[in-house]
Amino acid sequence: MWRRCGALGRALALRGLPGLAPGAAGRRTASGPSPPARPGLPCGTAAAGSQLGQSKDYALPNASWSQDMLDLYNRFLDMTKDGLWKRIPSYNNILDHIPESMKLTYEKRKDTRLFLRSIDAEGAGFEYVMFLNTSEKRVVCLFQPGSYLEGHPGFAHGGSIATIIDSTIGSCAISVAGKVMTANLSIDYVNPVPLGSVVLVDSKADKVEGRKVFLSCKMQSVDGNTLHAEATALFIQLDATKAQKQQASCQ
Numbered sequence: 641m642w643r644r645c646g647a648l649g650r651a652l653a654l655r656g657l658p659g660l661a662p663g664a665a666g667r668r669t670a671s672g673p674s675p676p677a678r679p680g681l682p683c684g685t686a687a688a689g690s691q692l693g694q695s696k697d698y699a700l701p702n703a704s705w706s707q708d709m710l711d712l713y714n715r716f717l718d719m720t721k722d723g724l725w726k727r728i729p730s731y732n733n734i735l736d737h738i739p740e741s742m743k744l745t746y747e748k749r750k751d752t753r754l755f756l757r758s759i760d761a762e763g764a765g766f767e768y769v770m771f772l773n774t775s776e777k778r779v780v781c782l783f784q785p786g787s788y789l790e791g792h793p794g795f796a797h798g799g800s801i802a803t804i805i806d807s808t809i810g811s812c813a814i815s816v817a818g819k820v821m822t823a824n825l826s827i828d829y830v831n832p833v834p835l836g837s838v839v840l841v842d843s844k845a846d847k848v849e850g851r852k853v854f855l856s857c858k859m860q861s862v863d864g865n866t867l868h869a870e871a872t873a874l875f876i877q878l879d880a881t882k883a884q885k886q887q888a889s890c891q
C-alpha cells in the first residue's frame with residue numbers, strides 16, 4: 641500500500657496537488673467512506689436533490705471500482721475536508737449537473753441522458769468521479785474505463801478518452817465561466833489506456849480572454865509513470881441571445 645501511495649503522490653505532485661505525502665491519508669473501503677462534502681459549482685444544488693431521493697448520484701464507489709480507484713477516491717475525499725477541493729456529484733441528466741442559475745433557461749427532458757451515463761451496467765462504461773478546486777481553476781477526474789468502451793482490443797476507444805477529457809475540461813470551464821461550449825479540443829494520444837485501469841485526468845483553466853476560456857489537461861496513470869494523453873481546449877462562453885436561439889432550435 642505504501643508503495644502505491646508513494647507512486648500516487650508522485651503522479652499528483654506533477655501538478656502540485658496538496659496533502660499527498662505517502663501515508664497521509666487513512667484507507668477506507670467502498671462501503672465505508674465519509675459522507676461526501678456537498679460541492680458548490682457546478683452542481684451543489686443538485687446534491688440536495690440527490691439527498692431528497694430525486695436523482696441518483698453515480699460519483700460514489702460501487703462494486704466495480706478497483707482498489708486503485710478506491711484508494712485514489714479516498715485520498716481526494718480527504719482533501720475535501722479543508723474545503724479547497726469539492727467532489728462533484730454525477731447524475732444521469734445533464735441539468736442536474738449544472739448550476740441552478742443556468743438551469744432556468746433549459747427545460748428538463750425525460751428522454752435524454754448524459755452521454756457519460758448512457759451505459760447502465762456498473763463498471764461497463766464510464767466509471768468516474770470529479771473533484772473541483774475553484775481557487776486553482778482545476779478539475780481532476782478519476783476515470784476507470786469499462787469493457788464497453790473498447791477500441792483497440794483491451795484498450796479504451798479514443799472517442800471515450802476524448803469524451804472524458806471534454807467532460808472534465810468542460811466541468812472546469814463551467815466552474816470558471818458558466819454557460820460554455822467546446823469550440824476546440826486538441827488531443828495527443830500518447831499511450832493507450834487499458835480497460836479497467838485507473839487514470840487521472842487533470843484539467844486546468846489557463847487563461848480567460850473575454851468569452852474565451854483556454855484550458856489544458858493531462859491524462860496519466862495512477863503511478864504517474866505513464867502519460868496517456870495531453871489536451872488543450874477552447875471553450876466559448878455562450879452569448880445570451882445566441883444561446884436562446886440554439887435552445888429554441890432543439891426543442
Ligand SMILES: CCCCCCCCCC(=O)SCCNC(=O)CCNC(=O)[C@H](O)C(C)(C)COP(=O)(O)OP(=O)(O)OC[C@H]1O[C@@H](n2cnc3c(N)ncnc32)[C@H](O)[C@@H]1OP(=O)(O)O
Binds near residue numbers: 810821822824851
Ligand atoms: C460530467 C458533466 C459534463 C458537463 C460538461 C460537458 C462538456 C461538454 C461540452 C461539449 O461537448 S459542447 C458540444 C460540442 N460543441 C459544440 O457543439 C459547439 C458548436 N459551436 C458553437 O455552437 C459555436 O461555434 C460556439 C458557441 C462555440 C461559438 O459561437 P459564438 O457565435 O458564440 O462565438 P463567435 O463566433 O462570436 O466567436 C467568439 C470568439 O471565439 C472565437 N472562436 C469561436 N470558435 C472558435 C474556434 N473553433 N476556434 C478558435 N476560436 C474560436 C471567435 O474567433 C471569437 O473570437 P474574438 O472574440 O477574438 O473575435
